[in-house]
Amino acid sequence: MARLEIKSGSKTSYCGGFLIRPDAVLSAAHCVDKIGTVKVTVILGAHDVTSREQSQQKIRVGQWVIHPDYQSSPDYVKNDIVLLKLKPRARINENVQFISIPRRNEHLREGALCRVSGWGLTSDTGNRSNVLREVELKVQKEEICQQLFKNYQRQSMICVGDEYSKKASGRGDSGGPLVCNKKAHGIVSHARKRHRFxxxxxRISYFEPWIREQLRRFALQDIPYSPFSD
Incomplete structure (x- = not known):
């Protein structure tokens, strides 16, 4: 689990994210699509973000790639995915691990139980959580979201959470992973105003080819350039 600290001018906002390789973090594009100069710091291995835990690794993000078809308006968000390149790479240890992502053809079944973690708001009127919290959520029928979100796209989005559980991700959890069967299948994107369910x-599986392509580009950038090589 990663915490993103996003500085834009004098404002600082926070999001979630997750490590998929020692040099790459996935998150939601709307976390970093700010106007002007944006600086992003990734914090890995954190539990309580108010203390300087020995397990924490803070890494400034050199660059990131927002999906080319990302769109955002007050009514909808589409292709809400960004890949951040870490330099230096994260040190993998017992506190910092990366998580697998599904292949293009892997699908989540309706009713699947998944987990979402983050440091977001704990209630509509509450404060951000200082410690990492986790909630279990159920994958819903696509039709539910199609009725409630006019721009819901089945192939690239997942409908998650029901009112019976009374729990959901909150503000500040954006970009965090939806973990099902030890794989990150989704990224916290958006909900309706004043509605939590x-x-x-x-849907990460839909974007898997794009993610792999960006990871290949990241790797190529790390190869030292030599004008005399064949």
Missing amino acids: PEVFT
């Missing part, structure tokens, strides 16, 4: 997550 259901929520829309970015």
Whole structure:
């Protein structure tokens, strides 16, 4: 689990994210699509973000790639995914691990139980959580989100969370992973104003080819350039 500290001018906002390789973190594009100069710091291995835990690794993000078809308006968000390149790479240890992502053809079944973690708001009127919290959420029928979100796209989004559980991700949890069967299948994206159920997550399997392509580009950038090589 990663915490993103996003500085834009004098404002600082926070999001979630997750490590998929020692040099790459996935998150939601709307976390970093600010106007002007944006600085992003990734914090890995954190539990209580108010203390300087020995397990924490703070890494400034050199660059990131927002999906080219990302769109955002007050009514909808589409292709809400960003890949951040870490330099230096994260040190993998017992506190910092990366998580697998599904292949293009892997699908989540309706009714699947998944987990979402984050440091977001604990209630509509509450404060951000200082410690990492986790909630279990159920994958819903696509039709529910299609009725409630006019721009819901089945192939690239997942409908998650029901009113019976009374729990959901909150503000500040954006970009965090929806973990099902030890894989990150979704990214916290958006919900309706004043409604916490259901929520829309970015469907990672749909974007898997794009993610792999960006990871290949990251790797190529790390190869030292030599004008005399063949």
